[in-house]
Amino acid sequence: MIYDLHCHTTASDGTLSPEALIQLAIERDIDTLAITDHDTIRAHQTLNLNTKHLNLISGIELSTQWRGVNVHIVGLNFQLDSTTMLNAVEQQQQARNERAEIIAEKLEQLGIEAPLAGAKSIAGDSTIGRPHFAEYLVNCGAVNNTKQAFKKYLGAGKPGDVKQLWAPLSQVVEWIRDAGGIAVLAHPAKYKLTNTKLGALCDDFITAGGQGFEVCSGLQLPSVTKHMAQLCEQKNLLASCGSDFHRPNQQWAELGRYSKMPEHCTPVWQHF
Ligand code: AMP
Ligand code: MN
Ligand code: MN
């Protein structure tokens, strides 16, 4: 069975429409898919899924802050019509819009012209995020590629890394739980925390009601998978896996592809 419990569409910063993503998932023989766009469930709300080839479960990737770190929590298998979740999404969208204005001000101070209008026109109907600013920075010639845009302007510790608007970790986990879902700590290795700090993040996450841990996030080094699986087991969390797919032709994040989950892990899908 192939599970992919973390991927994006044009509702946030992915390049495939929800329909095209589903088509690709079917081509890749994925059995269970969770679409987890950043702070939005719009893909789920608009998708009219008429296929027996795929089990689609509800999902979202919520932005939060923990001790000044930008942390992502994936919510899985919750009620899409939950009032709590609908309100949460609205609050997060507002935070995204306010954050976009602050990011734009900071970029303007650095000499970039009309960053808000530029990023907004790239985002279109999608939930606005840093990748849209990154694309604008490339288009206006400030940097050569999006990687550089994050390195210079938008990544951790850079002026465009604005996170003070996100709801706290406990709040975000509570939203997911209240909507009947399972909260999963997304791509734990990506925060580049020390082992002690990552352990502390897990403990706070568990205290808040978090149950899952993304042991496998795309194609990561075997040593990383081993380390994450150990931590997952040590903290008694349910193991999740997903590609974090955003667009085709990114070898480390292709839909349905992620490092093999070690056998001692307890998979989160046992609870679906
Ligand atoms: P946001 O949700 O607006 O804070 O933007 C975070 C998103 O930006 C992530 O989900 C990635 O898709 C993308 N991203 C983060 N870091 C990088 C990077 N160094 N290079 C390219 N994209 C990145
Ligand atoms: Mn993203
Ligand atoms: Mn993420």
Ligand code: MN
């Ligand atoms: Mn993601």
